[in-house]
Amino acid sequence: MIYLDNAATSRIHPDALAKMNEIYNDFYGNPSSLHSFGHACEKILEYSRERIADFINAHRNEIIFTSGGTESNTMAILGHLRSHRQGGQILTTQLEHPSVLETISHLHNKEMEVVYVQTDTFGVVDIEDLAKKINDKTVLCVFTHINSELGSIQKLKRISNTIRNRNRDIRIHIDCAQSFGKIQMDVRDINVDTIAFSGHKIHGPRGIGGLFISRATRIEPVFLGGNQEMGLRSGTEDLPAIAGLDFAVDIRKNIMTHEFERIAYLKDKMEKMIQNGIDDIRINSGYESSPYILNLSIRGVRGEVLVHFLERDRIYISTGSACSSKKTTKDSIISHVLDDAGLVEGTVRISFGMYNNEDEIVHASQKIIAYTEEIRKITRGR
Numbered sequence: 001m002i003y004l005d006n007a008a009t010s011r012i013h014p015d016a017l018a019k020m021n022e023i024y025n026d027f028y029g030n031p032s033s034l035h036s037f038g039h040a041c042e043k044i045l046e047y048s049r050e051r052i053a054d055f056i057n058a059h060r061n062e063i064i065f066t067s068g069g070t071e072s073n074t075m076a077i078l079g080h081l082r083s084h085r086q087g088g089q090i091l092t093t094q095l096e097h098p099s100v101l102e103t104i105s106h107l108h109n110k111e112m113e114v115v116y117v118q119t120d121t122f123g124v125v126d127i128e129d130l131a132k133k134i135n136d137k138t139v140l141c142v143f144t145h146i147n148s149e150l151g152s153i154q155k156l157k158r159i160s161n162t163i164r165n166r167n168r169d170i171r172i173h174i175d176c177a178q179s180f181g182k183i184q185m186d187v188r189d190i191n192v193d194t195i196a197f198s199g200h201k202i203h204g205p206r207g208i209g210g211l212f213i214s215r216a217t218r219i220e221p222v223f224l225g226g227n228q229e230m231g232l233r234s235g236t237e238d239l240p241a242i243a244g245l246d247f248a249v250d251i252r253k254n255i256m257t258h259e260f261e262r263i264a265y266l267k268d269k270m271e272k273m274i275q276n277g278i279d280d281i282r283i284n285s286g287y288e289s290s291p292y293i294l295n296l297s298i299r300g301v302r303g304e305v306l307v308h309f310l311e312r313d314r315i316y317i318s319t320g321s322a323c324s325s326k327k328t329t330k331d332s333i334i335s336h337v338l339d340d341a342g343l344v345e346g347t348v349r350i351s352f353g354m355y356n357n358e359d360e361i362v363h364a365s366q367k368i369i370a371y372t373e374e375i376r377k378i379t380r381g382r
Contacts, residue, residue, distance in 0.1 A: 001314040002360045006201070006353035007148055007178060007293055008318060012244070013203040013251055013354075020205060020244040031237055032228060041239055048246035055249050056195075057186045058212055064229045065242055068209035069177035070099035072196030073142075075233065076211055077103050079219030080140050080171045080194070086111045088139035091130065094336045095123050095150070097175055100142055113137070121337050122286030123152035127162055134166045141170060145185075146178035149333045149349055151285040151293030153179075156190040164191065171217065177201055177209070181252040182292055183260065193217040199241070203354060204248030208241035255354070263352045264291035270350065270361045271296075277369035282343055284334060294350040297334070297343035300376045306348055309371040315364050317350045 003011065023044065029035075031042040050060040066072045077100065081088075090104055094116050104114050118129040125143060134141075141163055146153050156174060163170050172192040179185065180195075181202035187195060194217065198209040211233075213219060219232070226234035252259075271283060271294060284295040298306070303319040310317060334347045350364075 002364050004317045004350045007351035009200045010203045010353045011355055012205055013248055016204055016244040016247040019247045020240040023240040023243045044243055045237055045239055048242050051246050052249050055253060057188050062212055062215055064211045064232050065237055066209050066211055066233060067207050069196050069198035072209050072211040073099040073175055074103045075222050076173045076194040078222050082220035084139045089113045089115055089137040090140045091115050091117055091133055091138055092142040093117050093119050095119055095147055095333045096144055097148055123147045123150040123337055125154055127158055131162050138170050142173045144175040146290045148178050150295050151289035153290055160191045187212055199245040202248050202252050205241045205244040208238060208245045259354060266352055266361045267291045267294050270365050273365035274368055278372050292352050298346040298372055299342045301346045301372050303346055303348045305375055306371060310367060313367055315367055317348050319348055
């Protein structure tokens, strides 16, 4: 099997899985319990919190554990806005993750005006347009660090400086589900209020993620009932998943720089092979995009057809974000950056992880080239 859908989810690292099993077997107590066994579990919880915080140069009290990126985004957006008046303005782009866009859409025309900032053809925020659209009503800006479909990387420091220079009271939330553990991140340097991150994109467990909340920022809780997670996210913490996330983060800390360079080499090799073997295609991931995501459009081939051809050889890619795959509308990220229906319908996303190697990349590229030719012959009637 060649798995190239790591932006959707990744294979858990065996050491992270082993740590989870250890916690399930030996530390199954409730971290909130008052007895000594509960205290031992709480120590593991806080140790993991401190190590994950240190990874992004945060304080341990700035990390809240959640069920993943979707919950973290929703919790941040609603938590920020609960303390603001109605009639304010939210700035974002049309290329955000569904957990951002759908949360915001429920507020549009009811409590908040939603204004979309322009992006270029590779999905990068137009800083000048952002500056123009900030006004006295702006209360929240929401952007993604690495776009989950295109791989475009936003210049977070430029974005935050632009916003802070106009109005220091505007809240800034960043979705870092695709960048956390993959590229270097310093929360002090980028100067934002909240950051969402996830475990299963970096070979950690599913169902666990977190929300960084700056000590200078206060958000209102969305979940009530037990006062866990500093009163911001009630419910018994999933200690095995948290410990597994901690282990996955520790692994990334040791290999992140080397892995970035290795994955960049694999992506470059695949991109060149496909470009040399297929005509009439567009690479939708820009020059400065994440090495972990390669998005491309092939004319004369429907993306989902190519996906199903490849799966016959147990090669797995996608047509886009897994969180968007069950939507019934044809609106998509790629349609906002590419005004060519023939290329839009031929879009696929290939995303890399730590278990991919060069032999897999060569074999998968050869199959993509061969199946593109086969599909084109069928659709063109020859």
